[in-house]
Amino acid sequence: MEDSSVFATTLLPLSLAVIMVSLGLSLTTADFKRVIKFPKGVGIGLVNLLVISPLLAFAVAKLVGLEAGLAVGLVLLGASPGGTTANLLTHVARGDTALSITMTAISSVAAVITVPLYLGIAINHFGATFENDPEMAGIAAKVFFITVVPLSIGMWIRSRRTEWAIRREGRAKQIALVLFVFVVGGSIVNESEAITDHFAELAVATLTLNLAAMAISFNIARLARLSRRQSTAIAMELGVHNGTVAITVGAGIATILASPAAVYSVFMFITAGVFARIMYKRNAEDEPGVVSEHLMPAGVRPPVPAPVAAGGGAVAVLEPVPARPHPGNAFWSVMTGAALALTLGSALLAVLAIAGI
Numbered sequence: 204m205e206d207s208s209v210f211a212t213t214l215l216p217l218s219l220a221v222i223m224v225s226l227g228l229s230l231t232t233a234d235f236k237r238v239i240k241f242p243k244g245v246g247i248g249l250v251n252l253l254v255i256s257p258l259l260a261f262a263v264a265k266l267v268g269l270e271a272g273l274a275v276g277l278v279l280l281g282a283s284p285g286g287t288t289a290n291l292l293t294h295v296a297r298g299d300t301a302l303s304i305t306m307t308a309i310s311s312v313a314a315v316i317t318v319p320l321y322l323g324i325a326i327n328h329f330g331a332t333f334e335n336d337p338e339m340a341g342i343a344a345k346v347f348f349i350t351v352v353p354l355s356i357g358m359w360i361r362s363r364r365t366e367w368a369i370r371r372e373g374r375a376k377q378i379a380l381v382l383f384v385f386v387v388g389g390s391i392v393n394e395s396e397a398i399t400d401h402f403a404e405l406a407v408a409t410l411t412l413n414l415a416a417m418a419i420s421f422n423i424a425r426l427a428r429l430s431r432r433q434s435t436a437i438a439m440e441l442g443v444h445n446g447t448v449a450i451t452v453g454a455g456i457a458t459i460l461a462s463p464a465a466v467y468s469v470f471m472f473i474t475a476g477v478f479a480r481i482m483y484k485r486n487a488e489d490e491p492g493v494v495s496e497h498l499m500p501a502g503v504r505p506p507v508p509a510p511v512a513a514g515g516g517a518v519a520v521l522e523p524v525p526a527r528p529h530p531g532n533a534f535w536s537v538m539t540g541a542a543l544a545l546t547l548g549s550a551l552l553a554v555l556a557i558a559g560i
């Protein structure tokens with residue numbers, strides 16, 4: 204399964220570097236300082252992203268019974284940071300975009316430690332063997348040079364040429380998206396045999412990880428009394444990983460390690476898109492100046508303009524109508540129930556998996 208192709212050794216790292224530069228162009232030092240000003244939201248989000256997500260990946264790999272290489276790849280994905288796509292979808296869902304950007308920035312830097320840490324634990328636990336046994340110090344150095352260095356370059360460019368960077372931020376994100384599609388598509392082609400042979404297992408594992416991570420993190424945030432907008436940002440960050448990091452690091456060791464991230468990256472757009480659609484109207488209630496149906500008296504809708512009479516203006520009236528359930532309530536109730544069950548089960552299985560029991 205090992206691969207030393209030009210795609211794995213050159214094109215992947217270069218693509219990731221460009222993606223990280225584009226992320227850096229949208230960041231300022233304020234995005235990192237936000238952790239001090241708003242420690243609760245950022246802290247809960249990072250615990251979810253840097254601890255719960257990798258542990259869930261361990262648990263799901265054990266539950267589904269993935270073979271060693273695929274199991275390690277799933278944990279590698281779970282340990283990967285958030286990405287610019289999570290920021291975009293958080294914005295679409297009317298979530299707390301600033302919180303999302305801060306989590307992405309900090310987790311991208313923390314990946315230098317978290318990625319090799321969880322990768323090493325997973326390799327030892329699942330007994331995976333590779334032609335060239337990876338050195339975790341070398342993995343950490345690689346992650347540093349393909350994430351932190353280009354991220355810093357992008358931030359430096361923005362600090363020196365702020366107006367230029369702001370004008371080209373949209374174009375940079377478009378380039379990053381194109382490169383992301385290239386990376387995912389290339390990985391699927393590069394590891395088509397493994398993906399085809401294990402597609403059912405990979406589909407179950409990646410979808411389970413995606414839904415469980417989003418549902419659990421959202422409910423943890425809500426239990427911690429964070430707003431819906433903040434909880435949306437945290438859930439989106441766990442659901443939409445920077446799969447390029449997992450694919451690049453994994454393919455540099457053995458291409459089979461990139462398979463879970465490639466499959467996950469396809470499914471996450473569907474699930475995250477549905478989640479964004481559900482939360483779009485719900486999050487409007489937390490935005491200033493938006494009238495919430497939930498704040499109106501029972502059986503009454505928000506003010507709507509009355510027909511304009513001759514010589515007069517429209518007058519806002521309260522129109523009595525039968526109360527209706529909020530869109531997505533039934534779906535989210537099911538997700539919440541599943542999350543509560545998965546939280547205890549997954550945490551227990553993850554601890555047992557890492558302990559080797």
